[in-house]
Amino acid sequence: MLELQGITQIFGGVTALNDVSFSIHADQITGVIGPNGAGKTTLFNIVTGIYQQTRGQVIFEGSDISGIPVERLAAKGMVRTFQNIELFGQMTVLENVMVGLHSKSKSGLFACSFKAPWAITEERRIREEAHEWLRFVGIEQLADVQASNLPFGKGRMLEIARAMACKPRLILMDEPAAGLNSQETVGLAELIRKIRDLGVTVVLVEHDMELVMDICDRIVVLNLGQKLAEGTPREIQDNPEVIAAYLGDDE
Amino acid sequence: MELGNQLLQYLLSGLSTGAIYALIGIGFSIIYNATGIINFAQGEFVMLGGMLTLFLMETLKLPLWAAIPLAVLLATLVGLLFERLAIRPLRKASPISLVIITIGGSILIRGLSMLIWDKDTHALPPFSSEEPIMIAGATVLPQHFWILGITVVLIGLNKWFFSHTISGKAMRACSYNPRAAGLVGIDVRRMVLLSFVISAAMGSLAGIIVAPLTMTSYDVGVMLGLKGFCAAIIGGMSSGIPTVIGGLILGVLESLGAGLISSGYKDAIAFVILLLILFIRPQGLFGKPESERV
Numbered sequence A: 001m002l003e004l005q006g007i008t009q010i011f012g013g014v015t016a017l018n019d020v021s022f023s024i025h026a027d028q029i030t031g032v033i034g035p036n037g038a039g040k041t042t043l044f045n046i047v048t049g050i051y052q053q054t055r056g057q058v059i060f061e062g063s064d065i066s067g068i069p070v071e072r073l074a075a076k077g078m079v080r081t082f083q084n085i086e087l088f089g090q091m092t093v094l095e096n097v098m099v100g101l102h103s104k105s106k107s108g109l110f111a112c113s114f115k116a117p118w119a120i121t122e123e124r125r126i127r128e129e130a131h132e133w134l135r136f137v138g139i140e141q142l143a144d145v146q147a148s149n150l151p152f153g154k155g156r157m158l159e160i161a162r163a164m165a166c167k168p169r170l171i172l173m174d175e176p177a178a179g180l181n182s183q184e185t186v187g188l189a190e191l192i193r194k195i196r197d198l199g200v201t202v203v204l205v206e207h208d209m210e211l212v213m214d215i216c217d218r219i220v221v222l223n224l225g226q227k228l229a230e231g232t233p234r235e236i237q238d239n240p241e242v243i244a245a246y247l248g249d250d251e
Numbered sequence B: 001m002e003l004g005n006q007l008l009q010y011l012l013s014g015l016s017t018g019a020i021y022a023l024i025g026i027g028f029s030i031i032y033n034a035t036g037i038i039n040f041a042q043g044e045f046v047m048l049g050g051m052l053t054l055f056l057m058e059t060l061k062l063p064l065w066a067a068i069p070l071a072v073l074l075a076t077l078v079g080l081l082f083e084r085l086a087i088r089p090l091r092k093a094s095p096i097s098l099v100i101i102t103i104g105g106s107i108l109i110r111g112l113s114m115l116i117w118d119k120d121t122h123a124l125p126p127f128s129s130e131e132p133i134m135i136a137g138a139t140v141l142p143q144h145f146w147i148l149g150i151t152v153v154l155i156g157l158n159k160w161f162f163s164h165t166i167s168g169k170a171m172r173a174c175s176y177n178p179r180a181a182g183l184v185g186i187d188v189r190r191m192v193l194l195s196f197v198i199s200a201a202m203g204s205l206a207g208i209i210v211a212p213l214t215m216t217s218y219d220v221g222v223m224l225g226l227k228g229f230c231a232a233i234i235g236g237m238s239s240g241i242p243t244v245i246g247g248l249i250l251g252v253l254e255s256l257g258a259g260l261i262s263s264g265y266k267d268a269i270a271f272v273i274l275l276l277i278l279f280i281r282p283q284g285l286f287g288k289p290e291s292e293r294v
Helices: A040-047 A070-076 A093-104 A116-137 A152-165 A182-197 A209-215 A233-238 A240-247 B003-035 B042-059 B064-090 B095-116 B142-164 B166-176 B178-183 B188-214 B220-234 B241-260 B263-280
Strands: A002-011 A014-024 A029-033 A055-060 A078-081 A170-174 A201-205 A218-223 A226-231 B133-135 B138-140
Touching: A002 A040, A014 A040, A014 A055, A014 A226, A029 A040, A029 A182, A029 A209, A040 A078, A040 A170, A040 A201, A070 A078, A070 B178, A078 A152, A093 A116, A093 A152, A093 B166, A116 A152, A116 B166, A152 A170, A152 A182, A182 A201, A182 A209, A209 A233, A218 A233, A218 A240, A226 A233, A226 A240, A233 A240, B003 B042, B003 B138, B003 B142, B003 B166, B003 B188, B003 B220, B003 B241, B042 B064, B042 B095, B042 B188, B042 B220, B064 B095, B064 B188, B095 B220, B138 B142, B142 B166, B142 B188, B166 B178, B166 B188, B178 B188, B188 B220, B220 B241, B220 B263, B241 B263
Parallel strands: A029 A201, A029 A218, A078 A170, A170 A201
Antiparallel strands: A002 A014, A002 A055, A218 A226, B133 B138
């Protein structure tokens, strides 16, 4: 599904990632964990085209996606969410999701300007679909609220709804549980499973170990820019190197 | 003429020039919201509208109704080329460099127009009869109604586009959060191009509908552009109603000032308002102060 081969990222003199390789398997939830500064977010930014890696390749469904403009990734089936939610604040919740459906819209530059009747029927279809995604994440009752007025937890749900509206095959979530209370985190875990059950591959960077161990099928551990371990939650929990990285060495 | 009639007269003519400023101002706002730059070539699209219509009528002997859409199309094409050739290759440049490029572009377009056409002032024929209409002692030209009517239609279309079409929403999304917009698959560069296309089309149409009243020449874009900019500043760079109100306020104050004080101060009034707004309420007359901009 997604393969990282020898990813190296050097910022000035700092090596943020050093020769990191692993693959993400389809229809699974993969967690990327590691202590602060391990390079998790850098890795996400490389995969989603925000940074250009110094060396290495990102292969998505068989093709190298390095250097592809960010807006084309959504069309290719990859979306992401951010740690600090990135919403369109002055638009309503519903409109935020409708915009996510834009990449599937057939109205092009001129069609939207000149073929009004087409655009109207399409708008109706998109509106209904957007409602469905809001229902999917459980915030349909907030459809007409301005996005900037949403509480943080609901904003996160909205960001996920908007990402799902792009109909991705792979969704990357950057610390989805950050800033959520425990009840919201339980809801999130359920939602992430629901997303996987739709046949969407999920990759998440997360600090909430309970959540990671609970929902992930596989876990990749990064430490100091290198891959430390990879395996099932069970294996990771029993891995002495991982324990050392997290709790510090005895020596 | 009584003062009351006089005031009504100033008000009516102020509203129609104000409508023009509003259309030009919306053009400024649309590009600003999509790109963060002030396009000082906006006035040249206005000039091109009037001059191209005239050119098509005189050279190709086209009737007015055929010349207008063709002129709008050509001016829009200039807007599109301007974005492709002058803005897009430098998208990584800082906004201030881009603003200066638009000033350069405006000088270029103006210079070429002067060379292609001439330095004379020309009048476009009015859209319908020149017979003034009397309203409560004030005389109004039918062209004023054309201006107001077309402005209302354009603003309505603009509003509909931004709030009811998916492309309009995508453009708004780009202005609120370009990064997130890119990630949900919106081609931000295409939206920037679209903003130039819409602004050029609106600007040129504004230049056409005002030309029968105020005449047109290769350099009308400078003053009209600045007045439109002023309207956009009053409206807080909104591409909606606040800028329309900004344009109307400006038009009416200008017309009252010219009538009651002296027509020599007409342009000064606009710039005094511009400076006052920039000093006192840089967020626009109706905007909330910006607390945070990340």
